Amino acid sequence: MPIKSREIHLKSRPVGLPSPDNFALVDVTLPDPQPGQVLVRNHFMSVDPYMRGRMYDRPSYVPPFPLGAPLEGGSVGEVVASRHPDFSPGEMVLSRLGWREYFLSDGSGLTKIDTRLVPPQAYLGVMGMPGMTAYVGLLDIGKPQPGQTVFVSAAAGAVGQVACQIAKLKGCRVIGSAGSPSKVQWLLEVAGIDAAFNYKTVPSLVDELGRLAPEGIDIYFENVGGAHLEAALEHMKPFGRIVLCGMISQYNAPSPGPRNLVHAVRKRLLLQGFIVSDHLERQAPFHADMAAWIREGKVKWEETIVEGLEKAPQAFIGLFHGENLGKMLVKLV
Numbered sequence: 001m002p003i004k005s006r007e008i009h010l011k012s013r014p015v016g017l018p019s020p021d022n023f024a025l026v027d028v029t030l031p032d033p034q035p036g037q038v039l040v041r042n043h044f045m046s047v048d049p050y051m052r053g054r055m056y057d058r059p060s061y062v063p064p065f066p067l068g069a070p071l072e073g074g075s076v077g078e079v080v081a082s083r084h085p086d087f088s089p090g091e092m093v094l095s096r097l098g099w100r101e102y103f104l105s106d107g108s109g110l111t112k113i114d115t116r117l118v119p120p121q122a123y124l125g126v127m128g129m130p131g132m133t134a135y136v137g138l139l140d141i142g143k144p145q146p147g148q149t150v151f152v153s154a155a156a157g158a159v160g161q162v163a164c165q166i167a168k169l170k171g172c173r174v175i176g177s178a179g180s181p182s183k184v185q186w187l188l189e190v191a192g193i194d195a196a197f198n199y200k201t202v203p204s205l206v207d208e209l210g211r212l213a214p215e216g217i218d219i220y221f222e223n224v225g226g227a228h229l230e231a232a233l234e235h236m237k238p239f240g241r242i243v244l245c246g247m248i249s250q251y252n253a254p255s256p257g258p259r260n261l262v263h264a265v266r267k268r269l270l271l272q273g274f275i276v277s278d279h280l281e282r283q284a285p286f287h288a289d290m291a292a293w294i295r296e297g298k299v300k301w302e303e304t305i306v307e308g309l310e311k312a313p314q315a316f317i318g319l320f321h322g323e324n325l326g327k328m329l330v331k332l333v
Helices: 049-055 120-124 129-142 160-169 181-191 205-212 227-235 276-295 309-319
Strands: 003-010 023-030 038-046 075-082 092-095 102-105 149-152 173-178 195-198 217-222 236-244 270-273 303-307 327-331
Touching (some): 003 309, 023 309, 038 092, 038 120, 075 120, 092 120, 120 327, 129 160, 129 217, 129 236, 160 217, 173 181, 195 205, 217 227, 309 327
Parallel strands (some): 149 173, 173 195, 217 236, 303 327
Antiparallel strands (some): 038 327, 075 092
């Protein structure tokens, strides 16, 4: 029997900060699965800052979202009907077909998930792309050593909260920036980092980092860009590493590069950008390590959940206002 579903399409390309007018809620009808197909009902979908880059019509490491078509992104859903030999009704799967309530698939890109250790939506956060981003960026590029000082910006976000805790597991002193008192409190009391501050209320980022890291910073895990990057450059130690994960402050209104980039030469710094999809060979060790850390209670995480597909654009826009503690998710069921 055909299924009625809804999807979020990109209606127009945002200029600056996206608005609800850039998106359209569209009703669709899906036919019954044909031989070799499965019908999946999404339970949770992810909204992520990188999606803003795909809303520009320009070359990048992934193609831009087309206009008049459903957006894409991580989702977890339940197989509700199957004519595919490898999938059975009731199984939970991870896919890249978010921003819709139901979808048909030939099985390509579907990954079965084990929900005995963590709830299914954790595969969009701590056990998924954000968690692996923190893991690869910190361990493979940052290369932390016991006793080193690590600074993480957007430390209470989906990636930052994991990067902070992995750094602590590696014996580092960890400093985090966040955008509200409640986020600072979570970082100190739950994530257990050594120091945290609200970047919106400190008089000077440079002075605050100097106070909290008087001997300098060995590793900066960059999620924000702009003033955060300039402040970190001032306090990096010689031969320090800057892990360029994201720069959310630059996605809607890019500003000129850091005015003090000359420190990268004087201090012989490594600044390296990365995209986690280039490191899929690290997926198995990531899953093994993260599962062990979660079982042992060494990694904790937070989620911000918005309910209803129609609220997905609002949840996405909320990322740029810092409305999320931890992973921002949209619950569809």
